[in-house]
Amino acid sequence: MNSTTELDHCLKCSICQSACPVITSASFPGPKLLGSDALRLLKAGADAGAVLPAVEACLNCKRCELACPHGVRITRLISDVKERTVTAKKHYWRDLLLSYPGFLGKVGTIVPGLVNFFLSNKIGRKLAKKVMSLDADAVSNYASRPLSRVTSSLQAAETNRKVVYFAGCYANYIEPEIGKSLVELLGLLKIGVVVPTEHCCGMPLLANGFKAQAKKAFQKNLKALLPYLQEGCDILCTCPTCALALKQVYLEELGTDEAEVLSKFVYDASEYLVNYSDQLAGLIKPVKLHMVYHQPCHTLAQGVGQPSLTLLKLIPELKLQAVDGCCGQSGTYGFKQEKKKISEAVGKALFKEIEQCAPDLVSTDCGACTMRIKHDCHLDVKHPLSVLLQSIKTDDSLPD
């Protein structure tokens, strides 16, 4: 369905408006206005400048799409609006830079000491604020070695089948532990893993309005993954946004046969591992901890239920509570100084809910959520797969 047809499909019922977390937190016109209404009027020559600050305030959380009773891909329409307004951006260069986390990650992991020092240091943060309108308080440190340099040694010797792990920038450059956990878990299940040299999934580009560049990134990844698809490999993601991109967004934006094939072989890592629940249950040991699981918006948007929660429930004696809501971070959105207020307002209800649970630990699938919750709730946050692996490896409690 192209965006012209998509636009026709909206019945203006406004149910999406009631599902939007930004509307209730800030002065924001909402997904209906920024999607089908704005795109229709921009096509008729309306001034794009009038809608720019509003459309930039969209979190791209996709909760509107889940709410739509008529199946309209609202965020796709919004991304078209963003594309039409991108040249008028006030922070064009900062947003373009933030849209290349792969590039930032490479720099960050080559010279992690320097970058981490810069960002953990008051003067460095002030400078980032002044020069880039960046609020780096919640940014996590870059890893000392990116995932791609550590996984090769972790391949299981005897394998029944092979899968591809699309790690994404967060697991690659900031928290390689997630990737290592997945590779080890798969190894226990005798599933071999390939971690291809990869590029950013391209979603940050799309979310920031750089659609042409985003499509290039999509094509690049598609080309890199195609040989594995021809071998019949499944593709696993630990990052919910990467998974959503490969499953859904590539196809929406590119509309090619290759993108359609790809969409059918991509799994959220937990979604994939749920099939091996019985085997995993036999390996897992009890963990006496109180943990809160937060489902990220982009896992919700994949429409696969709550597979991570299902896996975590395998751990005996783990006191598990689930919370619902958007954390407001949305990739790099929460780092943009002018968005900080909205981001905080959106996350407030969620953080309050987490704090009221008073857990020992929080678990969530998404890197951006992890950074935000760590910073705002002052709690340790782990990926569900890391938790799962530790419950297998240790007798005692987490964290070690």
Place this chain on the structure above:
Amino acid sequence: MISVTIKTGVLVIGGGITGAGILWDLALRGIDAVLIEQKEPAYGATGRCHGLLHGGCRYLVKDSAVAAECYRENKILQSVAKGAIENTGGYFVQVKGDDPGYVEQWLNLAGKTGIPVKEIDIQTAIKEEPLLAVQNIERVFTVPDAAVDPFDLTLMNLTGATQRGAKVFTNTRVEELIITGNQIRGAVVKDLASGESYSIHADIVVNAAGAWAASIAAKAGIRLNMKYGKGTLVVFAQRLTKRVINRLRKPGDGDIIVPAKSVCLLGTTDIPVSSPDDLDPTAAEITKMLNIGEEMFDHLSEKRILRTFAGIRPLYTGDNNNGEQNREISRGFAVINHEKDAVDGFYSIVGGKLTTYRLMAEQLVDVVAEKLGVKNPCQTAETVLPQPVAGQVKLAVEEPMLCECEQVTVQDLERACELPFCRDLHTIRKITRLGLGPCQGTFCIWRAVMLLYENQRISAAECRQLLQEFLAERGKGSCFTLWGDQLKQYELARGIYLNNFQLGDAADEI
């Protein structure tokens, strides 16, 4: 009982673009004038046309004099009526199977007439207008067509005239013409809202009633030979093309698509009818047009259609009626001085088209001014019309909103209400575009009606009446194109209006 008497120099009958243009011309020449309109401004053919500001190319082969006239007027209006015009440019497209001989003749006449026509390669055209059916296109030419909003244009003329002292009475119908001896003296009119009759005394009466011109002339015992051609148009929910796109062949049904602000219009048919009030589109016309449209545009019939409407082309056949088909009758116009029919001071203006309305008004007012002994020359070709007060394509996301589809703000509604001739919801909608978008008033009409009530512009009983009228009118417009998304939209609207506002009675009408 005839209670009030208004005295004026010229009484103009008809609030379409012709009447409005005449009123503006009279006002600029300093001639005291009053205009009456039976319904709301642009109710008749004006508000029911394509909104195509012709570059003239469509008429080249049939009548190159009319074509040249259109081209000249087009250029004038682009400078004086900017607020109503979008200079979209246009394409003429030759589709496989269209007569190449016609194309050659057309090109030749374009050269002779001096209308700038340029051939472009098909790839460029497709890139610009992806809706074009690439497999069917033979040749594409650019032409100086533009899109004009007929509501805006009419309202701008009326606003300009009233600012200069002219008066406009809408919802006011002519009961009888007052004639003493051979001299016209004015008319007895009836305010349809209050039911009150009164007389307007005038030295000159101008019959610019368009499709109803014959019935006005008949009130003076004069016969005007008119033919009526019904033309049906289809409104798509969004703008499918950037420019006006015409089929390059002998003018026929369904061969033009015109962007109109946020929507676009496909048209039209031409079916002879006997009365100007015979305004219902038929399902057969719509199917036929969509089928023809598909020859030029890819998957056109799958696009969401908001509504259809029909208008009447009032064509003047002159004194001899030799049985020509309607499209064959000249689209030129005639100024008739009824002195020849023994009624002095009574003039009719008939025929013509939207693009040449200014020239029509100029020629009529020249005659009227001479009769009145006024020497001031016509100024409408140089004087810029006032901008419309609302209704422009915009995004106003920060303001309190009534209609989200067309971004009509509370302020837009209030500004429209302040206009002297704005007396009903129809006029408000024409000024602001309230309810003209994809949801077709599902969410905005009740909001607007309640705001009007809150601001004490209407009573509670009128609220209900307005909502019922609106629903009835919407039902009429959409009943032939209810499928797919628009059908669901319609059901949502019915749910809201019939359940929440308990307008069950209105449901019988839709």
